[in-house]
Amino acid sequence: MPSSRRKQFDPITHELVPKHEVLPLEEAVKVLRELGIHPQKLPWIKASDPIVQQLKAKPGDIIKIERISPFGTKVVTYRFVVVG
């Protein structure tokens, strides 16, 4: 029996982790057109990030994050998945 088995923990269920989802291609294109930017200009997130791994997102995907701002409004931001 290995002395330390990695505790399996699903970060998505944690209350401090906001909702993440992979944008489907058509929607990603739409969002980028709306913002008028190239995907690389978005903030990056590494493919090795635990949440990205959970979502099975691949480098090049765009992740949509929905969270509640301190003012109580819903805020949507995006991350560009990169190798790493």
Place this chain on the structure above:
Amino acid sequence: MSETEKIIKGIQFGLLSPDEIRKMSVGAIKSPDVYDEDGTPIEGSVLDPRLGVIEPGQKCPVCGNPMGVCPGHFGHIELVRPVIHVGFVKEIYDTLKATCRNCGRLKLRPEKGSTCEEFKSEEEELTLEKAYRILKAIKKRYPLAAKRLIDHVKKTAAKQEVCPHCCAKQYKIKIEKPYTFYEERKEGLVKLLPTEIRERLEKIPNEDAELLGFDPQYSRPEWAVLTVLPVPPITIRPSITIESGMRAEDDLTHKLVDIIRINNRLEESIRSGAPQLIVEDLWDLLQYHVATYFDNEIPGIPPAKHRSGRPLRTLAQRLKGKEGRFRGNLSGKRVDFSARTVVSPDPNLSINEVGVPIYVAKILTVPERVTKFNIERLRQAVINGPDKWPGANYVIRPDGRRIDLRYVKDRKELAASLTPGYIVERHLVDGDIVLFNRQPSLHRISMMAHKVKVLPGKTFRLNLLVCPPYNADFDGDEMNLHVPQSEEAIAEARELMLVEKNILTPRYGGPIIGAGQDFISGAYLLTVKTTLLTKEEAYTILGVSDYIGDLGEPAILAPNEYYTGKQIVSLFLPKDFNFHGTAKISSGPRACKTEDCPHDSYIVIKKGILLEGVFDKNAIGNQQPESILHWLIREYGDEYGRYLMDNLFKVFIRYAEMRGFTMTLDDITISEDAKSKTKELIKQHEEVVNDYMVKYNEGKLEPIPGRTLEESLENYILDTLDKLRNSAGEIAAQDLDPFNNVYVMARTGARGSVLNITQMAAMLGQQTVRGERISRGYLNRVLPHFKVNDKSPEARGFVYSSFRSGLNPIEMFFHAAGGREGLVDTAVKTSQSGYMQRRLINALSDIRVEYNGMVRTTYGDVIQVIYGDDGVDPMRSAHGKTFDVNRIIERVVGWKR
């Protein structure tokens, strides 16, 4: 000569090759002497006339241009022996380590495998070809990743002890700072001469150099070892003539002369076949001079000195630091059309105005184009000339010629010849827009636009209400003034930077400009219930405002007619304004939470009439968000805000002046009764402290979790003594008349606090250094007046006296010790927070909000998809919130919740 417009597409950095240096040179510089007998510069010296024009009227022998147009030309010095460029020592070292000493190839294993037996490498190790492939793929797109690859290549290659290409054994290269290289051979350390280093670098093929971070087309590795030195044009190092006719040369010129002198001596020694030792000594000296020519602050070698002993200011020193080319001349420049002088207050000015001394107004000018509408005024300005205000200093004719009015004999004639199309640089006059600034410029409201008011005197005058944004006071502060010169700049300043447009700060959305000190005292005194004004008095205080209108019916009709202060204030409020809230004085025994308030500390404004409550800091104070003042400005506009401050606030001051407001010793003197009560208190608390000490000595003291017994005792004592001061303060507060002047100031928030009053009237309390009782000084005691290890309150800095009663010498010493710490703290804090601010601002300065609300860097990288998660401009928000529901309901319905 035709001048074509050229647009810079890019800048290519690289090393200068010897060929290029010779190509751009107008000739070799050889002579160490600068002037011949009759004082003319020698050809072939560092002041060679071909290097540029120095004297006015001369023409450049190279390009034919006169002084000021000729940019100057480079010369060159042929170094007899190569020397290392100090700026590239690191690169040379890395390159030598990573390449073979024999064949010059990069020591990475080739893909097909090495033919050498001794060469060992691990399977996964990077191959030369692979490294080259990766570099090619990522260089353009990911230059930062390429940098990391290059670092990796350097590291792997440096580890190889045998060259995989020619099987030569490699030696360890050592560097002795700043610029001497050694090789660790079997026979010991061997010095590598610059000639050898250059030979090795020459052998590196272009492809390998690229993997080491060089771009061989623009910088070959061997160019980091100098064989030719460029001599910069004299325009870059001008000599100055002192009054005595003596010529003083620039530091760079001195340095170049040194280099030439040593270079010539070295050449002479070599030609005459001097011993190797002497040649190497001279060579080393040449190396030193060339190194200090580039940078005279290299660690490990003495800086080159001027004859007077002053270190020379060479190339690196010209660029580096606060006064260097970048921070001193490019990021920050000196400007024209600016003035600086002491500031002083003038409550009669509008907050939008700045008082400008007439002397200043006669020097600063605004260019005004002559039109048929302003021609008469500008003619008069020209006639008045530069010495009589309001005049003009210059006239610019339509053909661009500038006429200096100081030297015009007949200004009347010139004035008559003015026609539309002329530009007159006229004096500053009332109503001109100027920028006003006080350092340190920590936020945007440290610089605001004001309207000029030309006044006699020698100081800039400003309204007291605009002190908070500038953080100005009048103990000798100086401020700067700038005059915008173009219509666009003037319009922009007026529309965006005018003081009234900056009453609300973007920091928290509240008014940063508002009442302080006297304004608050005056407002309180005016609005307090007991204030009744006769018609004449009401006229007097309203006289300072622009109020035009009816006074209305007096609140009291018989036996005499009296107006209340609240009626006066109501005259200035909009007729549909509703507000409810507590005043600052609503605390302690005079606290109120509802409209039913006997202490007049709950403010009620309905339909623009102040029905109840006093105006104090909570209502009109500066830096008080969600106050009456805030909502008034937010709901009725900046201009109304300015109107209030220029009129209502002036009324407050006028009333304070009329009533009179001062402070007397009586205001902080407590009764004998209170004094004996305080004494009783002292006795009680001293007993408690003694109790703790007895318990401590017996070892029965209960320690506080996480603290030692000593720390616990200190904590208990500090707590007890703090309680003592607070109760003494309470006694004093109860004893003092709540309507005495000092107490009024503290309660309304005008100045001072209850603690200050306690210290004045009751007792100073514990003096601390670093949050602890004062305990250092003599051995185990602070002063020789105490017994060793005395832990009683008075021996550790507790002051029983008040400022009113006076301190005894020992108490005074403790108070000074505590006060000193405060001074040191402020000095340290300002410097530290100032530097932190500088770093923060430099890091964030290029981030901006795009038109669609996105926050992006100059490279277009997204920081936030929408600014602040809600796209709200804090300056136009309700104290940070998008809107304030309670306030909207209150405003419409007239009542909250």
